[in-house]
Amino acid sequence: VFEQLQLPYLVADELKAYGFNINELNLKANVVICPIDYEQSLNVMQQLVQPPIHLTDAAVFVLAQNAKFSRAVLTDDPALRQQL
Numbered sequence: 001v002f003e004q005l006q007l008p009y010l011v012a013d014e015l016k017a018y019g020f021n022i023n024e025l026n027l028k029a030n031v032v033i034c035p036i037d038y039e040q041s042l043n044v045m046q047q048l049v050q051p052p053i054h055l056t057d058a059a060v061f062v063l064a065q066n067a068k069f070s071r072a073v074l075t076d077d078p079a080l081r082q083q084l
Contacts (some may be wrong), residue, residue, distance in 0.1 A: 002029045008036040008059035029056070036062050051079040 005027065007015075012022060012033045022031050038060045043059035044065075053061065057080040064084060073084055075082050 005029045005074075006034050006057070006063060006071075008034055008041075008063050010036070010041065010056045010059040014056050026070055034063055048083045051082060053077070053079045053083060059082045 007022070015022060022033075025031075040062050041055055041058040042060050045053060045055050048058070048061065054077075055076070059078050060080060061074060061083060062075060066070065068084070073080075075081060075084075
C-alpha cells in the first residue's frame with residue numbers, strides 16, 4: 001500500500017528492543033529511519049498532556065507535524081491517534 005515508511009529513530013530503537021530487525025521484515029515499502037530532534041519530541045510530549053503520550057509517540061507526532069500532517073500515520077496508540 002505504501003511505497004515508503006518513515007520511522008523516527010526512537011521507533012526503530014523500540015522495535016529493536018522488542019526483537020524486530022527492520023531490515024529483516026518482509027516489507028515491500030522502503031523503510032526510512034528519520035532523525036527527529038530529541039528536545040522537540042520532549043517538548044511535544046510535555047505540551048500534549050491530555051491524553052498523555054510517550055516520547056516515542058511524540059517523535060511520531062513531530063514527524064507528522066514536519067510533513068504538515070499530510071501523510072498517513074500508522075499507530076496502535078489511541079492517545080497518539082487522538083492528538084493527531
